[in-house]
Amino acid sequence: MTHCHSRIEWVWLHWSEYLLARDEFYRWFQKMTVALEPPVELQLGLKEKQWQLSHAQVLLHNVDNQAVLLDRLLEEAASLLNRIGDPSVDEDAQKRMKAEYDAVKAKAQDRVHLLERVTQEHAHFQASVDEFQLWLKAVVERVSSCVGHKSQLSTKDRLSALQDSVVATIQEFQRLKAKTSRLCNAADVQLWQRLQRPLQDLQLWRALAQRLLDVTASLPDPPSIHTFLPQIEAALAESSRLKEQLTILQLKKDLLGGVFGQERAAVLLEQVATSVRDRDLLHNRLLQRKSKLQSSLAQHKDFGAAFEPLQKKLLDLRIRIQAENGLQRDLPGKQAQLSRLQGLQEEGLDLGAQVEATRSLIQDNPNHQHKMDQLSADYQALHRSLEDLMDRCQQSVREHCTFSHQLLELRHWLAVLTQKLEAHRGYLGPWDAQSREAEAERLLAELPEKEAQLPLIEALGRLVMEKSSPEGAAMVQEELAELAESWGALRLLEESLQSLVRNQQLQRTEVDSGKKMIFTNNIPKTGFLITPTDLISRHHRRARPLLREGEGSHEDFSQLLRNFELWLQVENSKLVRIIAMKAATAEDLRTRETKLQELEARVPEGQHLFENLLRLGPARGSLDELEDLRYRWMLYKSKLKDSSLLLTGSSPGEPTGFQKTPRGRGLGAFCRKVCC
Structure with missing residues (x-):
């Protein structure tokens, strides 16, 4: 443990020393960059140029001395990279440090080379001038000595001796003058180009x-x-340098x-003043653009922080809604689906509020406006889409609730009625006309009313x-098939009970043969009941004369019968068709209600046609048709009444079942319902 702690301290000290050395190197680098940044100033004399060259050589020597420190820094950086793996000392950072040093060194070397060339040219020029001046001084002295010397040679001879020397000197002077002129012109052009370079860079x-x-x-x-913000910042830095x-x-106007x-x-x-003004304008525009981009970047950051979660929530909500867009097996599954959809609806409303709240972050940004x-x-x-799915799910739940409620009620009624009819059929003792037969008739009178359902x-089952x-x-x-099977079994039980009732009635008829009004098979196979005045067996009808033959012709009765059947x-x-209509919305319910009201409004018309048939009286052989038509008329009115009650008990948004149909109270009430 102590050893590990010591190693950590050693690495920490190593890292601290490296940071100090690196900071010292960058301070030197910044200082050297500032020293080498200005262009070489123009100097008049050779001494000034030599002093300037000496200063540049000192700077280059300083740069060379820093190579040792740089090598140590690179070695330390490589060592620290192997130990701690910090990205600030990786290979890219080392290469960057080496490249910066090489750039400073190259700039210092270029400056030294330039100043050496300028100094050498100036020294060569100064040496030529000094040499010319020495020669000129020597010539002047020789001429003076010749003039003051008492020589026997004539002036012409002495001047002739000096002529060749003067000519050579003049030629040398012209050569030096031409060379000096060329050097001055070259230096002038080079200096002018150097002064024009900032303008060209600008x-x-x-x-x-x-x-x-x-x-x-x-x-x-x-x-x-x-991408472009760093380029603008680099352009601003270049602008400041220019x-x-x-x-x-x-x-340096005077110079x-x-x-x-x-x-x-x-x-x-x-030209410089014009360029400076243009630079200032562009520099200010770049500063404004930089500020605008930085502000836009901050807005993007704020907007993105609020927009991206909303986008993810919307995508997640869409996926969950699509997952709920499927058919369910039973009523509990549909109710659970509706509950889940209601939860999704609440999440959707919350998401909508968040979307509206995020609009305040747009701030006239077209891109943000488009995204929002x-x-x-x-x-x-x-x-x-969610609202439509919820409406369909609510409608499906209502229809399934209604179907389940009505089916359960009818099954219960079938079970109770079957049990009671089984009890009546199993009774083997003598029948009491005022008790057993009345009870059987009351039970069987409920069949047409339930059959209408x-x-x-x-x-409803088809819709479900x-x-x-x-x-x-x-x-x-399968449930509908079971219901049909139960109804068929009830019909068989009904026929069996009818046969039993018929046998009991025949037995009473033999005892009381003097009576004209007998109780025959008043319940046909279709479950229909007729009035006591019509309850005569078909055997007696064939033998009975027509009592109403004069009240209407056979043709009139047949025509009225066909008209009523067609109507x-x-x-x-x-x-x-109205029953089979789908009522998904309140508008559909109102349409069904209107059509049912139209059918109810035409019931008196049908009742009037049926009463005309009763007043005219059936022709011979048409009594069975009239009984069948009377049952169909009663069944139609019962079905129309149940449909109206079902519509009255239903409303959009609430699952409702069928309204319980009032049951007939005995044989007399049921007969009044059929004949009215």
């Missing part, structure tokens, strides 16, 4: 800055901003006038099957 910078301003006028997304160089030129003349210096300074509009449109579409239950899964549809089909068939078809 022209290139202006083109780059203008292109950046054009490109960044409208950036669509943060990646583009991250301004420093141009400012130095403006400060430029002395070197190039006042006219050329004025032209150069005017798209998100809002997607949310509205998803909200409408069968088409409604079947229609359409809105259930295949397994659920098979279950509903009843049309009305019953309309009722069946």
Whole structure:
């Protein structure tokens, strides 16, 4: 443990020393960069140029001395990288440090080479001038000595001796003059080009800055901003460097006038002033664009932090809604699905409030506005889809509740009635006309009324099957089949009980043969009851003369019978279509209600036609048709009444069942219902 602690302390000390050395190196690098950044100043004399060269050589020597420190830093960085793996000392950082040092060294070497060349040229020129001056002085002395010397040679001879020397000297002077002129011109051109270089760099910078301003006028997304923002910052740094160089030129107005003349210096300074003004304008525009991009980036960050979670929530909500867009097997599954959809609806409303709250972060950004509009449109579409799905689910739950309630009620009634009829059929003792037969008639009188509910239950079952899964549809089909089987068994029990009642009535008829009104098989196989005046067996009807033959002809009765049958068939078809209609919305319910009211309004018309048939009286052989038609008329009115009661008890948004149909109270009440 102590050993590990010591190693950690050693690495920490090693890291601290490296940071101190690196900071010292970068301070030296910054200082050297500032020293080498200004261009080489122009000097008049050779001594000044030699001093300037000596200073540059000192700087280069300083740069060379820093190579040792740099090598140590690189070694320490490699060692720390192996130990701690910090990215600030990786290979890229080391290469970057080496490249920065090489750049400073190259700049120092270039400056030394330039100053050496300038100093050598100036020294060569100064040596030539000194040599010429020495020669000229020697010639002057020789001429003076010749003039003052009392020589026997004549002046012509002495001048002739000096002529060749003077000519050679003049030629050498002309050569030196030409060379000096060439050197001055070359230095002038080179110096002028060097002074023009900041202006040329500024022209290139202006083109780059203008292109950046054009490109960044409208950036669509943060990646583009991250791409161009560093370029703008680099352009601003280059602008500051160019301004420093141009400012130095403006400060050396007198020197430029002395070197190039006042006219050329004025032209150069005017160009510099114009370039500085243009640079200031572009620099300010770049600063504004940088501030705008930074602000836009901050807005993007705030907007993205709020927008992306909303987008994810919307996508998650869409996936969950799509997962609920399926058919369920039974009523509990549909109710659970409806509960889940209601929870999703609450989440959707909360998401809509968050979407509206996020609009405050747009701040006139077209890109953000487009994204928010798209998100809002997607949310509205998803909200409408969820509402439609909930409406369909609510309608399916209502229909399934109604079907289950009515089916359960009818099954219970079938079980109770079957049990009671079984009890009556199993009674083997003598029948009491005032008790047993009345009770059997009361029980059997409920059959037509309940039979009218069968088409409604079947229609509801078909609707439930359409809105259930295949397994659920098979279950509903099985329930309907079981109901039909139970109803068939009840019909068989009804026929058996009718036969038993008929036998008891025949036995009483033999005892009381003097009576004219007998109780025959008043319950046909279809479950219909007739009045006591019509309850005569068919055997007696064949022997009985026609009592109402004079009240109407056979043709009139047949025509009225066909007319009523046709009218009843049309009305019953309309009722069946209305029952089979899908009522998904309140508008559909109102439409069904209107159509049922129209059918109810035409019931008095049908009753009037039926009463005309009764007044005219049936022709011979038509009594069975009249009984069948009377049952169908009663069944139609019962079915119409149950449909109206079902519609009255239903409302959109609430699952409701069928209203309980009032049961007939005995044989007399049921006969009044049929004949009225």
